[in-house]
Amino acid sequence: MANLLTLTTSYPVLSLRAGERLIEAGEARGEMFVLMHGHLKVERDGVEIARLIEPGTLVGEMSVLLGTDHTADVTALNDVEVRHIEDGWRWLESSPIAALHIATMACQRLDRTSAMLVELRREAKEGREHSFLERLFGAVTGADTRN
Amino acid sequence: MISAMSSLAALSLPLETFAPGTHLTTEGTRSGQLYILVSGRLSVQREGVSLATIDEPGAIIGEMAVLLGIPHSATVVAQTEATVRVVADALDTLSQNAEFALHLATIACARLNATSALLVELKSHAAGKAKEQALMGRILMALAATPKGAPARASWVDHE
Numbered sequence: 004m005a006n007l008l009t010l011t012t013s014y015p016v017l018s019l020r021a022g023e024r025l026i027e028a029g030e031a032r033g034e035m036f037v038l039m040h041g042h043l044k045v046e047r048d049g050v051e052i053a054r055l056i057e058p059g060t061l062v063g064e065m066s067v068l069l070g071t072d073h074t075a076d077v078t079a080l081n082d083v084e085v086r087h088i089e090d091g092w093r094w095l096e097s098s099p100i101a102a103l104h105i106a107t108m109a110c111q112r113l114d115r116t117s118a119m120l121v122e123l124r125r126e127a128k129e130g131r132e133h134s135f136l137e138r139l140f141g142a143v144t145g146a147d148t149r150n
Numbered sequence: 151m152i153s154a155m156s157s158l159a160a161l162s163l164p165l166e167t168f169a170p171g172t173h174l175t176t177e178g179t180r181s182g183q184l185y186i187l188v189s190g191r192l193s194v195q196r197e198g199v200s201l202a203t204i205d206e207p208g209a210i211i212g213e214m215a216v217l218l219g220i221p222h223s224a225t226v227v228a229q230t231e232a233t234v235r236v237v238a239d240a241l242d243t244l245s246q247n248a249e250f251a252l253h254l255a256t257i258a259c260a261r262l263n264a265t266s267a268l269l270v271e272l273k274s275h276a277a278g279k280a281k282e283q284a285l286m287g288r289i290l291m292a293l294a295a296t297p298k299g300a301p302a303r304a305s306w307v308d309h310e
Contacts, residue, residue, distance in 0.1 A: 047270050065263050068256045074263065095252050102251035103244050107217045109258030114214055114223060116265060120289055121197055 007037045008059045010101055014086040019079040026077040031066035035091035038062060041083030047075040054080070064105055067091035163235040168228040175212050175222040184240040185211040190232025196224045203229070213254050216240040265289060 016039065019025060025036060025043060043055040043062065052075065055062065062085065066073045088094050095102045165188065168174060174185055174192065192204040192211070201224065204211070211234070215222045219241075237243055244251045268289045 047266065050270050052266065052270065064255075065259050068252075068259045069263060071263075074267070095255070096248050099245055099248035099251045102248050102255050103217070106213075106244075106251055106255035106258055109255060109262055110214050110217045113258060113261055113265075114218060114220075117196070117223070121199055 006059050007061055007101070007104060008039065008086070010098065010104075011037050011086045011088060014088050017085050017087045019083040019085070021079055021081050023079045023083075024076065025079060025083070025085065026063055026073050026075070028073050028076050031063070031071065031073045033067055033089075033091055035064050035067050035088045035094070036062040036085040037088070039084040039086060042080040043083060044078045044080050045075050046078070061105065061108070064091065067095070068105070163237055166234055166236050168232045168234070170228055170230055172228050174226040174228065174232075174234065175215070175224065177223065177225040178221045180215060180221050181212065182216060182238070182240060184213055184216055184237035185234040186237065187211065188233040188235060190234075191229040192232055193227045193229050194224050195227065210254070210257070212240070213258075216244075217254070 014037075017025075017036070019041070028047075038055055038058055038060040040058055044051060045053040045055065055077075062077060063073070065071070095105070163186070166185075168190070175181065177196065187204060187207055187209040189207060190205070192209075193200060194202045194204060204226070211226050212222065214220070214224075244254065272289070
């Protein structure tokens with residue numbers, strides 16, 4: 004599967020410093036970002052749900068694909084550089100490989116989450132919910148969780 | 151949805167009919183095929199746990215195995231006589247058809263989004279055990295199906 008960084012070399016680079024917002028929950032503008040380096044924190048309803056640290060990670064694809072507002076805040080934790088794709092939908096429409104890549108990434112996350120939920124349902128009475136929840140968040144967001 | 155439908159219609163996919171009780175996919179096996187439900191009702195099971203019922207025309211079956219290159223993680227059984235369109239060599243089809251690939255990406259993201267929202271909710275309710283079981287069921291549903299009121303671009307129900 005092609006790396007998203009190699010598919011986006013022609014797009015401009017955006018730099019952020021620690022504490023700066025890449026995405027704010029609320030109105031979306033159809034843009035997407037590909038993480039080049041640095042760490043990003045994702046928060047939903049005030050709950051930290053993920054840290055994005057892997058170069059090539061796509062950010063903002065949910066609202067582009069779903070046509071919805073951003074549901075999470077994304078903030079730089081250190082010096083961050085991202086590729087900026089202003090019209091995310093148009094990029095995906097013109098690139099079946101990129102679209103397939105996103106579908107595959109999403110399905111990987113779903114698959115891991117689904118397997119864990121089946122397990123969780125079985126173990127629900129054994130009192131290991133908390134650590135399991137952390138793993139669930141990691142799976143569904145495709146990133147490591149920290150809490 | 152309309153564009154994805156017309157894009158798929160242009161592929162003139164063959165129809166196949168399954169008798170009640172027969173498997174469209176079997177957990178642990180590979181087929182490389184996708185199915186698009188035309189009519190009938192299907193049951194989705196994983197490790198003996200029943201996850202969902204599929205009866206919405208346009209629902210896609212088997213996309214996880216195709217995209218991930220893994221054996222089917224769920225068994226899908228026809229509950230009634232069921233007619234589907236068959237996408238053989240689905241990965242080839244997808245890599246040449248941005249609309250179809252984008253459609254799958256969109257429905258997968260709709261499921262992730264719904265699941266993520268439920269998990270945030272679950273996390274804040276983790277202390278209330280009584281609610282937990284009910285929430286679990288809803289999370290499983292969120293993973294297995296596009297929720298009602300999902301955005302227009304994700305209006306197909308999607309299952310594995």
